[in-house]
Amino acid sequence: xxxxxxxxxxxxxxxxxxxxxxxxxxxxxxxxxxxxxxxxxxxxxxxxxxxxxxxxxxxxxxxxxxxxxxxxxxxxxxxxxxxxxxxxxxxxxxxxxxxxxxxxxxxxxxxxxxxxxxxxxxxxxxxxxxxxxxxxxxxxxxxxxxxxxxxxxxxxxxxxxxxxxxxxxxxxxxxxxxxxxxxxxxxxxxxxxxxxxxxxxxxxxxxxxxxxxxxxxxxxxxxxxxxxxxxxxxxxxxxxxxxxxxxxxxxxxxxxxxxxxxxxxxxxxxxxxxxxxxxxxxxxxxxxxxxxxxxxxxxxxxxxxxxxxxxxxxxxxxxxxxxxxxxxxxxxxxxxxxxxxxxxxxxxxxxxxxxxxxxxxxxxxxxxxxxxxxxxxxxxxxxxxxxxxxxxxxxxxxxxxxxxxxxxxxxxxxxxxxxxxxxxxxxxxxxxxxxxxxxxxxxxxxxxxxxxxxxxxxxxxxxxxxxxxxxxxxxxxxxxxxxxxxxxxxxxxxxxxxxxxxxxxxxxxxxxxxxxxxxxxxxxxxxxxxxxxxxxxxxxxxxxxxxxxxxxxxxxxxxxxxxxxxxxxxxxxxxxxxxxxxxxxxxxxxxxxxxxxxxxxxxxxxxxxxxxxxxxxxxxxxxxxxxxxxxxxxxxxxxxxxxxxxxxxxxxxxxxxxxxxxxxxxxxxxxxxxxxxxxxxxxxxxxxxxxxxxxxxxxxxxxxxxxxxxxxxxxxxxxxxxxxxxxxxxxxxxxxxxxxxxxxxxxxxxxxxxxxxxxxxxxxxxxxxxxxxxxxxxxxxxxxxxxxxxxxxxxxxxxxxxxxxxxxxxxxxxxxxxxxxxxxxxxxxxxxxxxxxxxxxxxxxxxxxxxxxxxxxxxxxxxxxxxxxxxxxxxxxxxxxxxxxxxxxxxxxxxxxxxx
Numbered sequence: 001x002x003x004x005x006x007x008x009x010x011x012x013x014x015x016x017x018x019x020x021x022x023x024x025x026x027x028x029x030x031x032x033x034x035x036x037x038x039x040x041x042x043x044x045x046x047x048x049x050x051x052x053x054x055x056x057x058x059x060x061x062x063x064x065x066x067x068x069x070x071x072x073x074x075x076x077x078x079x080x081x082x083x084x085x086x087x088x089x090x091x092x093x094x095x096x097x098x099x100x101x102x103x104x105x106x107x108x109x110x111x112x113x114x115x116x117x118x119x120x121x122x123x124x125x126x127x128x129x130x131x132x133x134x135x136x137x138x139x140x141x142x143x144x145x146x147x148x149x150x151x152x153x154x155x156x157x158x159x160x161x162x163x164x165x166x167x168x169x170x171x172x173x174x175x176x177x178x179x180x181x182x183x184x185x186x187x188x189x190x191x192x193x194x195x196x197x198x199x200x201x202x203x204x205x206x207x208x209x210x211x212x213x214x215x216x217x218x219x220x221x222x223x224x225x226x227x228x229x230x231x232x233x234x235x236x237x238x239x240x241x242x243x244x245x246x247x248x249x250x251x252x253x254x255x256x257x258x259x260x261x262x263x264x265x266x267x268x269x270x271x272x273x274x275x276x277x278x279x280x281x282x283x284x285x286x287x288x289x290x291x292x293x294x295x296x297x298x299x300x301x302x303x304x305x306x307x308x309x310x311x312x313x314x315x316x317x318x319x320x321x322x323x324x325x326x327x328x329x330x331x332x333x334x335x336x337x338x339x340x341x342x343x344x345x346x347x348x349x350x351x352x353x354x355x356x357x358x359x360x361x362x363x364x365x366x367x368x369x370x371x372x373x374x375x376x377x378x379x380x381x382x383x384x385x386x387x388x389x390x391x392x393x394x395x396x397x398x399x400x401x402x403x404x405x406x407x408x409x410x411x412x413x414x415x416x417x418x419x420x421x422x423x424x425x426x427x428x429x430x431x432x433x434x435x436x437x438x439x440x441x442x443x444x445x446x447x448x449x450x451x452x453x454x455x456x457x458x459x460x461x462x463x464x465x466x467x468x469x470x471x472x473x474x475x476x477x478x479x480x481x482x483x484x485x486x487x488x489x490x491x492x493x494x495x496x497x498x499x500x501x502x503x504x505x506x507x508x509x510x511x512x513x514x515x516x517x518x519x520x521x522x523x524x525x526x527x528x529x530x531x532x533x534x535x536x537x538x539x540x541x542x543x544x545x546x547x548x549x550x551x552x553x554x555x556x557x558x559x560x561x562x563x564x565x566x567x568x569x570x571x572x573x574x575x576x577x578x579x580x581x582x583x584x585x586x587x588x589x590x591x592x593x594x595x596x597x598x599x600x601x602x603x604x605x606x607x608x609x610x611x612x613x614x615x616x617x618x619x620x621x622x623x624x625x626x627x628x629x630x631x632x633x634x635x636x637x638x639x640x641x642x643x644x645x646x647x648x649x650x651x652x653x654x655x656x657x658x659x660x661x662x663x664x665x666x667x668x669x670x671x672x673x674x675x676x677x678x679x680x681x682x683x684x685x686x687x688x689x690x691x692x693x694x695x696x697x698x699x700x701x702x703x704x705x706x707x708x709x710x711x712x713x714x715x716x717x718x719x720x721x722x723x724x725x726x727x728x729x730x731x732x733x734x735x736x737x738x739x740x741x742x743x744x745x746x747x748x749x750x751x752x753x754x755x756x757x758x759x760x761x762x763x764x765x766x767x768x769x770x771x772x773x774x775x776x777x778x779x780x781x782x783x784x785x786x787x788x789x790x791x792x793x794x795x796x797x798x799x800x801x802x803x804x805x806x807x808x809x810x811x812x813x814x815x816x817x818x819x820x821x822x823x824x825x826x827x828x829x830x831x832x833x834x835x836x837x838x839x840x841x842x843x844x845x846x847x848x849x850x851x852x853x854x855x856x857x858x859x860x861x862x863x864x865x866x867x868x869x870x871x872x873x874x875x876x877x878x879x880x881x882x883x884x885x886x887x888x889x890x891x892x893x894x895x896x897x898x899x900x
Contacts, residue, residue: 386574653700
């Protein structure tokens with residue numbers, strides 16, 4: 001909605017009633033956890049706009065409540081310029097963890113902002129003011145009596161932006177909470193009731209400086225004055241988040257302890273020397289420190305215990321009254337350790353640790369964690385000055401991706417995190433950069449990276465567009481003023497300290513970066529460099545910003561748009577932190593996002609001709625789609641876009657790996673996902689449906705891989721693993737559109753560990769005019785390892801003859817292995833005597849035609865030469881009966897094929 005110009009927006013607007021404050025209500029008691037465990041407080045939350053509540057938090061929580069589930073629905077008002085004075089919403093069931101906007105969305109107050117132009121129907125906090133998104137969140141819970149020497153703690157893992165917290169008529173945070181990235185824990189024992197319900201209320205205020213969403217990167221930039229996510233006023237891949245993610249956005253939990261709390265354990269592993277992936281290992285070393293906090297007015301003496309790797313260490317400790325101390329255990333020697341390695345290099349072995357403190361023989365508190373035994377280091381390359389990363393002494397080539405955030409409205413879950421990180425592992429990537437305009441992710445994200453072997457390049461929160469790296473007419477304040485963001489730099493440091501302690505034990509975490517593309521303020525950069533990281537995490541490298549010469553070698557980053565495939569084989573930045581291109585999603589996603597009337601208004605030769613396409617930030621393909629023939633409808637547009645996606649990203653990966661170590665030490669794709677329904681730069685979309693980019697990346701970054709160098713016209717053999725392979729056979733075949741082999745050659749080659757071998761040249765085909773195919777096959781002792789099929793042309797960038805491929809349908813067989821809700825299909829394909837081009841497997845619910853998502857495929861967008869065979873597995877979880885599962889194949893050379 002454009003309030004400044006007075007446009008009128010209509011939407012459905014519901015008013016809820018039904019919470020009454022009375023003297024009694026039956027509430028089932030919460031089960032308090034064992035010491036060292038937690039009980040999440042994620043249900044029975046309600047929310048109401050604070051301006052509608054004619055009492056303060058003390059009064060609001062001073063009496064029990066009763067909930068009436070009846071709703072009153074009023075007629076939807078129209079809004080003219082600004083909401084009418086009576087814009088009440090009443091009490092609503094609230095989403096916690098969640099934001100005010102996600103609560104409103106779940107209560108159908110606003111339509112889904114990911115669809116069409118719906119985001120324009122939601123008021124922006126900049127236009128309507130902070131009161132509109134200032135809400136009370138209210139919860140009621142009962143507890144059973146606890147022993148007198150125990151304490152109960154209320155823990156918040158993230159509130160955005162300011163908050164005051166009340167329990168049973170008492171304000172429990174004496175200082176107003178401020179800052180999105182700051183955990184808080186409050187002892188609530190003195191104010192708890194054990195004989196009647198407890199009433200908890202949290203009033204949450206939006207960021208103080210939400211910023212004008214004026215179309216600039218992070219809008220007018222003043223969001224940077226606060227310690228919060230900087231992309232929320234909008235970016236070139238996301239529209240404005242209207243409430244700026246105000247709310248209790250992360251986990252809320254109850255824990256219990258005795259007098260001494262165990263906090264912030266820190267595990268450092270040392271793996272000296274150069275290790276091999278397989279075989280016996282020399283000793284490794286584990287050094288553990290932990291904070292002990294005495295929460296009472298009397299000194300406490302007890303025994304600190306650390307258990308890990310079948311060993312136990314103990315230490316007698318005294319903590320002065322009301323003090324916090326740090327205790328270090330002796331270094332632990334691990335005999336023949338099981339090491340943690342990155343994806344595609346070795347296994348991701350993980351170890352459990354339990355740290356407890358005993359008072360008079362009883363557990364006071366316990367912390368459990370998981371870590372991996374590995375050592376990460378880095379240095380500039382002597383060949384090109386790009387950063388070289390070592391794991392366990394071994395040089396590791398880094399293909400990776402940039403990650404913004406899982407969901408723009410912070411609807412986060414361990415399951416979604418795990419799916420996304422698994423996608424990255426399936427792409428054969430080894431590093432993921434958590435981009436600086438967003439946030440430090442939640443622990444569950446890093447758990448998944450630990451599991452799948454994805455090294456994490458972790459930015460703190462700050463991006464050059466906001467923090468004054470350059471002059472920008474879209475920004476409200478000068479470049480010099482923005483260099484001093486945020487306003488409260490002490491809060492920034494406090495938050496950084498807290499978040500560093502939260503995630504530093506994860507073996508996947510490999511380096512820290514101050515900000516995106518430019519350093520933070522002088523004070524912040526110097527404090528982090530000289531004081532914070534040397535004290536809290538001295539064994540990980542900290543670099544001031546993502547384009548620092550110590551990382552990239554030389555240059556900056558980019559480009560971020562479509563290129564000619566050959567360009568990727570030319571010399572560029574030695575370690576590029578952002579290198580990206582297009583990434584249009586599949587046709588089903590386009591139909592979900594765009595209204596029917598807008599679908600066929602797709603861009604022509606990269607030029608937009610429809611505002612809804614532009615609103616979803618479509619990144620043009622130039623004229624690369626039209627090279628495949630006339631585009632007459634959106635289905636054709638989406639079909640050809642997938643072919644170009646595959647070719648772009650395979651070329652990107654192969655162009656970098658073809659000069660592994662000589663020109664490049666690594667690179668990070670910009671980007672692998674979107675937190676919103678943007679039509680650009682993504683291997684999988686907001687719905688978690690994959691597109692051909694994922695499989696182009698997967699193919700081009702195979703650890704042992706034959707490729708065709710588009711510049712030199714030679715075959716190259718890449719081995720980015722630590723294992724040498726001898727006597728491999730690399731075969732090349734040129735094949736015409738009818739499937740006839742017109743030229744072929746085989747040659748044996750060794751593939752040394754971490755090397756690129758340049759082999760024979762591919763000739764131009766004789767007596768062919770137009771499109772033809774090149775098939776590379778890699779075989780090890782009669783065992784196929786990889787094939788790699790290119791579509792090439794003798795005509796300048798003209799692939800239109802692909803439409804002339806004979807129609808053909810491969811032979812398929814389908815096998816199902818089902819356990820509970822977990823499906824695993826094995827799909828066997830065999831081509832006929834014709835070429836079967838670009839077969840895309842999809843899974844649907846037969847009953848409604850909706851996609852089943854997410855699905856993990858071992859391969860997709862498959863091209864088969866005559867009589868080629870391929871076996872693909874696909875896995876997903878769904879409660880749907882197998883009779884209602886439909887597996888189909890959309891093919892360039894066939895109508896849709898129903899496999900079951």
